[in-house]
Amino acid sequence: MEIRxxxxxxxxxxxxxxxxxxxVLLLVSLLTAAIPEEAYAALFTxxxxxxxxxxxxxxxxxxxxxxxxxxxxxxxxxxxxxxxAVTAFIVAWVSVGLVSLPAEMEVMGRRFALARNAISFxxxxxxxxxxxxxxxxxGASP
Numbered sequence: 001m002e003i004r005x006x007x008x009x010x011x012x013x014x015x016x017x018x019x020x021x022x023x024v025l026l027l028v029s030l031l032t033a034a035i036p037e038e039a040y041a042a043l044f045t046x047x048x049x050x051x052x053x054x055x056x057x058x059x060x061x062x063x064x065x066x067x068x069x070x071x072x073x074x075x076x077x078x079x080x081x082x083x084x085a086v087t088a089f090i091v092a093w094v095s096v097g098l099v100s101l102p103a104e105m106e107v108m109g110r111r112f113a114l115a116r117n118a119i120s121f122x123x124x125x126x127x128x129x130x131x132x133x134x135x136x137x138x139g140a141s142p
Contacts, residue, residue, distance in 0.1 A: 020103040035062065044081045055085035056124040059092030060117075061099065069093035083135070088128035095120040 043054050059069070073086045096117050097104060104113040 017103075017107060020106060023103070044076070044085045046082060048082070048084065051082050051085035052088040052125045052128040055081075055088035055128065056092040056096070056121055059089040059094075059124065060096035060121060062089075062093060066090075066094045082132075084128045084132045087131045088124050091124035091127050092121060095124060 043058055044051050045054075062069075062072075069090045073090045076086045076089065077083065098117065101113060101117060104116075108116075
């Protein structure tokens with residue numbers, strides 16, 4: 001009997017979340033279509049401190065399929081954007097979700113969602129810097 005009751009509660013919760021998930025997917029699709037890939041290259045100035053911050057900020061807004069971020073990251077590297085910026089961009093793309101933040105706050109709670117996104121943003125910047133430091137220490141040219 002408890003399993004049936006739990007299944008009903010789970011189904012009810014799932015049905016309440018479906019409209020939020022659909023809205024997030026539509027908004028992500030709209031942002032991805034509205035911002036051309038070439039526009040990202042214009043955001044980066046080559047500054048060693050600002051580039052990872054700009055990269056993480058752009059990745060935070062441009063949430064979507066991780067495979068897409070790798071393609072865009074490759075194109076950014078091809079046009080001369082620094083590895084630090086591209087790494088921050090990709091890590092933030094897959095870990096920070098400003099577009100989905102309202103839905104996340106609704107489901108997980110405001111405090112948790114804000115803390116998770118802030119920590120993920122800082123980690124994206126830190127990871128980007130560490131990647132370049134490690135590659136430089138190994139003699140690779142970042």
